[in-house]
Structure formats: C-alpha cells, structure tokens
Amino acid sequence: VKKRIREMTSRKLPIPMKLRINKLKQYLRGWIGYFALIDTPNGLKNLDSWIRRRLRMCLWKQWKLPRTRVKKLKGLGVPFGKAYE
Secondary structure, eight states: OHHHHHHHTOTTOOOOHHHHHHHHHHHHHHHHHHTTTSOOHHHHHHHHHHHHHHHHHHHHHHSOSHHHHHHHHHHTTOOHHHHHO
C-alpha cells in the first residue's frame, strides 16, 4: 500500500493537488473496501497521518519560494508571524 501511495504522492509528479487527492481517494476507497473485515483502527490511523504528511510535502514542494509559502499560509488563515517562521 505504502509503495503505491509513495508513487502517487511523489514530489516529481507534476499534477494538481486536487487530481492527486482524487486519485488517492479512489485507490484508498478500493483498498479499504477490500480489507474492511480486518480490525486495525491503529493501522489506519497511522496510515492516515502518514498520507497527510506526504500531501503536506507535495504542497510544500509546489510552493517553492518562501514568499509563496507565506502568501499561501496567510490565505489559509495562519497569522503572518507564524507563517513567516
């Protein structure tokens, strides 16, 4: 699973974030549907946090310049001082 998600969230893959998330959702829906009978709440929680970290990495890579990062973070509601750190 992680190998396939790594490929889908590669920093080298030049696709828009919405398309990346839609592909991830489609893949994970199928994967979770197949393994629905297995009781692993901790495993899914860990996988979820790992995927979120990968997506943040992709966003950070897209926002290459520091001024772009500050502008985008401010647009998301982060205070200027915190965004500038």
